[in-house]
Amino acid sequence: MRSGDFKTSYGEDMALLQTTFIKVCIGIFVISLIGFVLIADKYSIYIINLSAIATIGSLGINLLTGFTGQISIGHAGFLAIGAYSSAILTKSGFPFLVALPLAGLISTIAGLLVGIPSLKLRGLYLAITTFAFGFIVEHLANSWVSLTNGAQGMEVIPANIFGINFDTDKGFFFLVFPLAAFAIIFARNLVRSKPGRAWIAIRDRDIAAETIGIDLYWYKLSSFAVSSFYAGVAGGLIAHYIQYIGPTHFELLVSVQYLAMIIIGGLGSILGSIFGAVFMTILPEFLKLLPDLLRGSYPIVTEKFADINLILYGLIIMLFVIIEPKGLNGIWNNIKVYWRMWPYTH
Amino acid sequence: MKGKLKIIVIFLCFVAVFYGSLVKTISAAEVPGVTKDKIIIGTLSPLTGPIAMVGIPIADAVKDYFSFINEQGGIYGRKIEVISEDDKYEPPQAVASLKKLIDRDKIFACASTSGTPITAAVAPTVGREKIPSMAPIPAYGIFEPKPPKYIFAYGPFYADQVIFNIEYILFTLKAKDPKLAFFYQDDDFGQDGYRGFKAAVEKYKLNVVATEKYTRGAIDISSQVLNIKRANPDFLILTFIPSHSIMLLKEAKKLGLTIPIFSCANARLEEVIKVSGDAADIYHCAEYTALPNETNVPGMAKLIQNRNKRNPAEKVPPKYYILSYVNALILGEGIKKAGKDLTREKLRSALESLKDFNTEGLTGSISYSQNDHCPMTAMRVVKANSKTGYYEPITDWGLTKLNLKQK
Numbered sequence: 001m002r003s004g005d006f007k008t009s010y011g012e013d014m015a016l017l018q019t020t021f022i023k024v025c026i027g028i029f030v031i032s033l034i035g036f037v038l039i040a041d042k043y044s045i046y047i048i049n050l051s052a053i054a055t056i057g058s059l060g061i062n063l064l065t066g067f068t069g070q071i072s073i074g075h076a077g078f079l080a081i082g083a084y085s086s087a088i089l090t091k092s093g094f095p096f097l098v099a100l101p102l103a104g105l106i107s108t109i110a111g112l113l114v115g116i117p118s119l120k121l122r123g124l125y126l127a128i129t130t131f132a133f134g135f136i137v138e139h140l141a142n143s144w145v146s147l148t149n150g151a152q153g154m155e156v157i158p159a160n161i162f163g164i165n166f167d168t169d170k171g172f173f174f175l176v177f178p179l180a181a182f183a184i185i186f187a188r189n190l191v192r193s194k195p196g197r198a199w200i201a202i203r204d205r206d207i208a209a210e211t212i213g214i215d216l217y218w219y220k221l222s223s224f225a226v227s228s229f230y231a232g233v234a235g236g237l238i239a240h241y242i243q244y245i246g247p248t249h250f251e252l253l254v255s256v257q258y259l260a261m262i263i264i265g266g267l268g269s270i271l272g273s274i275f276g277a278v279f280m281t282i283l284p285e286f287l288k289l290l291p292d293l294l295r296g297s298y299p300i301v302t303e304k305f306a307d308i309n310l311i312l313y314g315l316i317i318m319l320f321v322i323i324e325p326k327g328l329n330g331i332w333n334n335i336k337v338y339w340r341m342w343p344y345t346h
Numbered sequence: 347m348k349g350k351l352k353i354i355v356i357f358l359c360f361v362a363v364f365y366g367s368l369v370k371t372i373s374a375a376e377v378p379g380v381t382k383d384k385i386i387i388g389t390l391s392p393l394t395g396p397i398a399m400v401g402i403p404i405a406d407a408v409k410d411y412f413s414f415i416n417e418q419g420g421i422y423g424r425k426i427e428v429i430s431e432d433d434k435y436e437p438p439q440a441v442a443s444l445k446k447l448i449d450r451d452k453i454f455a456c457a458s459t460s461g462t463p464i465t466a467a468v469a470p471t472v473g474r475e476k477i478p479s480m481a482p483i484p485a486y487g488i489f490e491p492k493p494p495k496y497i498f499a500y501g502p503f504y505a506d507q508v509i510f511n512i513e514y515i516l517f518t519l520k521a522k523d524p525k526l527a528f529f530y531q532d533d534d535f536g537q538d539g540y541r542g543f544k545a546a547v548e549k550y551k552l553n554v555v556a557t558e559k560y561t562r563g564a565i566d567i568s569s570q571v572l573n574i575k576r577a578n579p580d581f582l583i584l585t586f587i588p589s590h591s592i593m594l595l596k597e598a599k600k601l602g603l604t605i606p607i608f609s610c611a612n613a614r615l616e617e618v619i620k621v622s623g624d625a626a627d628i629y630h631c632a633e634y635t636a637l638p639n640e641t642n643v644p645g646m647a648k649l650i651q652n653r654n655k656r657n658p659a660e661k662v663p664p665k666y667y668i669l670s671y672v673n674a675l676i677l678g679e680g681i682k683k684a685g686k687d688l689t690r691e692k693l694r695s696a697l698e699s700l701k702d703f704n705t706e707g708l709t710g711s712i713s714y715s716q717n718d719h720c721p722m723t724a725m726r727v728v729k730a731n732s733k734t735g736y737y738e739p740i741t742d743w744g745l746t747k748l749n750l751k752q753k
Contacts, residue, residue, distance in 0.1 A: 041449040041450065042445050042448070042449045043442070043445040043446045043448070043449040043450055044449075046441070046442055046445045047442060050438060050442070142532075142533065150533075150534065150537070151533040151534035151535075151537070152466075152487040152534045152537075153463065153466050153467075153487075153534075155470070167474070169445075238438065242437065242438060242441055242467060242470070243470040244437075244466055244467050244469065244470055246437070246463055246466060246467070248437060248463045249437050249438070249467075253436070284434075284439065285442065285446075288432070288446075
């Protein structure tokens with residue numbers, strides 16, 4: 001029986017996947033996910049793809065809010081900038097492969113602009129600033145008609161790489177899955193290297209961080225930059241997947257949802273971002289199953305209590321915050337600890 | 347290492363067997379959603395959240411109409427099953443709901459694609475999956491310049507409704523060089539109304555004394571109303587949502603603005619009269635369906651009878667119920683016309699070849715063509731009556747003289 005992880009070299013200690021068991025688990029997960037996508041119906045794949053896009057977005061906001069402690073209630077604004085940039089760039093002839101990173105970069109520039117006041121503002125004041133940013137972007141999307149087609153929204157051409165169109169759900173999975181995997185690995189390496197450690201230090205106590213030589217100016221801005229790049233790419237992917245974007249896609253509620261994702265998943269945790277994104281995407285669909293099951297035998301329940309989903313949705317989020325503030329990642333860790341010592345757990 | 351490989355291989359075998367059992371065998375020749383004795387129709391509308399009061403009647407109307415058809419024996423012996431899905435009025439959510447309807451519930455056609463932003467968001471999916479669909483609201487941005495191949499609707503755009511109101515002022519009231527004011531909601535919906543206003547002003551060389559707008563969700567419009575009052579117009583034309591119509595009527599009464607006010611069909615709700623009281627007596631709307639209190643219209647009488655049978659508690663059919671009921675009527679007629687060997691392509695071409703479809707007075711006659719999936723239907727100007735709580739038609743059915751589509 002395994003009683004702990006023991007390492008004999010620095011290489012082992014620094015490996016991303018530390019044990020063979022984890023490697024096998026992840027391998028099985030990837031293979032079974034791909035296998036499932038190959039045979040599943042489009043609806044299931046759509047949900048998986050949305051989860052993958054949400055994962056990229058929630059990683060971004062977790063790097064900013066969870067790791068650096070800078071609250072953002074305007075993340076939908078970065079998503080919108082990414083989505084519109086990518087849509088407009090591909091429309092004007094740029095290939096998707098160039099447009100998507102460019103969209104991320106344009107979003108990064110916006111992130112840097114929003115990040116500048118963060119050097120002076122903290123907590124609630126910063127939250128209000130980002131909140132206002134979200135509204136400004138939404139207003140621009142509505143009013144800059146020549147660029148965004150205003151409230152009417154614009155059609156987006158499907159993602160196309162070297163002549164291959166990613167316009168089916170299955171096809172899009174093979175585009176978004178590697179991107180999400182790359183985003184996860186990159187974020188995971190980022191937070192355990194110098195910038196990540198600096199961000200965490202800033203989050204825990206910015207004055208203390210400054211006294212040990214961390215350049216607050218540079219690291220707060222870089223956190224905003226990386227976070228908005230992630231959000232921009234996620235926004236671009238949504239645009240090319242749904243193939244239509246309008247200002248209503250990026251309302252305040254979307255920012256709140258992303259914030260809820262990292263709170264439920266676990267602040268300051270990469271795995272938590274993934275859990276939160278997947279959970280929040282699947283939960284509303286899962287809650288639909290309940291009325292569907294009752295539809296056959298008790299049609300009155302689904303007709304008169306359609307809002308039951310909404311109540312459950314709110315209830316689950318509240319329970320999480322009250323019972324498990326560390327989020328899904330906390331639960332996962334508890335389970336791991338329990339089984340590691342099983343059957344001698346206390 | 348070999349031991350581990352073995353475990354992985356065994357596990358993969360299990361995975362393969364598990365997934366294999368999930369795959370259902372479907373013969374390729376079958377049309378999804380159509381069997382010998384059943385046709386499955388889906389509806390997409392907000393059933394929860396703040397706009398549920400609009401979405402639930404949309405779904406109910408489709409259900410009620412097809413229940414009526416089923417009682418008559420169905421269409422070619424096939425009973426129609428209606429499955430309603432909630433879109434929460436959020437675009438990505440709506441696409442998920444539509445995919446669920448298509449993949450899980452295997453719908454044959456879709457009787458409602460929900461409001462304008464949702465219809466726009468699901469249009470690429472509808473086109474790719476080739477699902478003949480009905481949109482409850484005639485939205486300019488979706489049907490012009492080229493309509494989506496599989497989405498149908500009916501009724502005048504907001505621009506046409508604004509023009510109809512202005513033409514009523516010019517030709518029925520015969521107002522001499524009237525001073526007009528225009529007030530709209532600053533989004534795609536209001537912009538469409540403004541498009542009609544500008545076209546009419548250009549065509550008839552009208553005297554405009556004030557143009558005002560409010561942002562979506564604004565909670566105060568008093569400064570704009572004051573500006574309009576100062577400009578002293580003879581008539582006020584609106585492209586408003588119902589809640590803001592109420593705000594405007596109350597504000598107008600407070601400021602002593604008593605000129606006739608003309609709004610579009612979407613703001614013709616009985617609730618506007620109920621909440622505004624006698625302030626509503628100056629309120630007019632261009633309306634393209636029959637009114638819920640016109641029980642002498644055969645189509646409306648049947649609608650009310652059918653609805654009361656299923657919802658005995660509620661007497662007055664809401665506006666979106668009527669709009670969606672007509673869509674169900676059109677879809678039912680299309681399925682009938684498409685014949686016994688039903689396919690989606692046949693339904694689409696049956697709908698496209700629908701000419702002068704008679705809704706028994708619920709609306710004007712409806713004709714589709716390949717290039718027009720949202721035909722302008724006849725309208726009337728209706729006037730609010732605070733004593734009865736209903737609207738009364740004050741003109742005959744008619745079309746606009748200035749037709750923007752011919753351009």
